[in-house]
Amino acid sequence: MNIELLMNEAKSAREKAYVPYSKFKVGAALLTEDGKIHHGCNIENAAYSMCNCAERTALFKAYAEGDRKFSALAVVADTKRPVPPCGACRQVIAELCSQDMKVYLTNLKGDVQELTVAALLPDAFLPEDLNGESN
Numbered sequence: 253m254n255i256e257l258l259m260n261e262a263k264s265a266r267e268k269a270y271v272p273y274s275k276f277k278v279g280a281a282l283l284t285e286d287g288k289i290h291h292g293c294n295i296e297n298a299a300y301s302m303c304n305c306a307e308r309t310a311l312f313k314a315y316a317e318g319d320r321k322f323s324a325l326a327v328v329a330d331t332k333r334p335v336p337p338c339g340a341c342r343q344v345i346a347e348l349c350s351q352d353m354k355v356y357l358t359n360l361k362g363d364v365q366e367l368t369v370a371a372l373l374p375d376a377f378l379p380e381d382l383n384g385e386s387n
């Protein structure tokens with residue numbers, strides 16, 4: 253799929269953000285291997301620590317609908333530089349997406365930073381690390 257299209261999907265997702273506290277809208281569009289797109293937006297809460305980022309919303313929505321294989325993720329916000337995902341999202345992306353999947357960080361000006369999941373969180377703690385040192 254064309255990356256411009258995926259970025260536009262992320263912009264549409266961003267319009268659905270629920271951000272009464274930060275007023276900072278973020279959108280994500282997650283492309284499945286079979287061509288479906290899951291939207292994610294940030295959803296905030298009066299108990300601030302319960303806020304959920306756009307990236308995790310998209311991934312959790314995809315999982316809840318039975319999708320597990322993804323080919324790209326686009327994220328957009330109104331930032332000077334392409335929006336950098338937070339540490340929590342990097343960790344979740346690292347576990348739920350393949351290490352070589354492409355991530356497109358963008359902003360409303362159209363700047364794009366393309367990187368892989370592995371580059372987003374180098375040396376991530378992953379499920380295989382739970383297996384101990386010497387099995």
Ligand SMILES: O=c1ccn([C@H]2C[C@H](O)[C@@H](CO)O2)c(=O)[nH]1
Pocket residue numbers: 271274276278293294295296303304305306307327335336337338
């Ligand atoms: O990559 C990011 C960075 C921040 N946020 C959200 C969390 C919070 O709702 C608001 C301000 O941090 O933006 C995201 O959704 N994704």
Ligand SMILES: [Zn+2]
Pocket residue numbers: 305306307308337338339340341342
């Ligand atoms: Zn995040």
